[in-house]
Amino acid sequence: MNVLDAAQATVKAYPGGAESLAPRLDMSGALLRGKVNPTYDRNHLTLAEADLLMTVTGDHRILHALAHTHGYVLQRCDDLEAERADAQHRVDELVLQLMRATGTFAGTIAEAREDGVITHNEAKDASNAGMDVQKTVVDLVAAIQDQVRLG
Numbered sequence: 438m439n440v441l442d443a444a445q446a447t448v449k450a451y452p453g454g455a456e457s458l459a460p461r462l463d464m465s466g467a468l469l470r471g472k473v474n475p476t477y478d479r480n481h482l483t484l485a486e487a488d489l490l491m492t493v494t495g496d497h498r499i500l501h502a503l504a505h506t507h508g509y510v511l512q513r514c515d516d517l518e519a520e521r522a523d524a525q526h527r528v529d530e531l532v533l534q535l536m537r538a539t540g541t542f543a544g545t546i547a548e549a550r551e552d553g554v555i556t557h558n559e560a561k562d563a564s565n566a567g568m569d570v571q572k573t574v575v576d577l578v579a580a581i582q583d584q585v586r587l588g
Contacts (some may be wrong), residue, residue, distance in 0.1 A: 441475035443502035444482055444490070448473045451494050461493045462486065524584045531577040538573045542566040 438446070448469060451458045455473075456466040464472075472482050482490065491497050497511075504511050545566040549559035 438498065438502050438505075439475075440499055440502045440506065441473070441481065443498040444487065445473040445475055447490060447494055447496045447498055450496060458490075458493065462489055521584070524580065527580045528577065528584065531573060531580055535570070535573045535577055538566070538570045542570050 448455050448458055454466075455469045459466040459469040462469060471477060472480055472486070487499050491499055501511055542563070545559075545563045549555045549563055555563075
């Protein structure tokens with residue numbers, strides 16, 4: 438969708454269309470319809486009017502169309518901040534999980550060695566606990582790499 442089509446679609450999608458939206462933009466319905474008509478070659482929205490239109494409607498398809506025309510994709514900053522916060526929370530959780538898994542691993546080994554004889558089942562339990570530590574380390578490293586990608 439190009440910018441002019443996006444502007445027209447934004448106005449048409451607004452409840453009540455141009456007639457109910459125009460007063461909020463300090464213009465008449467006829468003027469707004471003319472400004473967003475892609476077949477007209479003049480009197481289009483100014484940048485300030487397009488900005489106000491997006492603010493009033495909460496519809497940002499004009500911005501997305503403009504970005505797309507120039508080879509960009511947009512992402513809301515608050516979405517990115519939330520993603521970063523989630524990534525940090527994930528790292529924190531995995532560090533705690535690693536500490537728990539390491540403690541369980543150490544406890545399993547200590548319990549197996551308590552009587553001086555390590556049975557097949559005790560070795561299996563220690564192996565499983567060790568695998569849990571390894572899995573948690575792999576997950577933690579991946580979560581840290583995700584944070585690097587998020588910048």
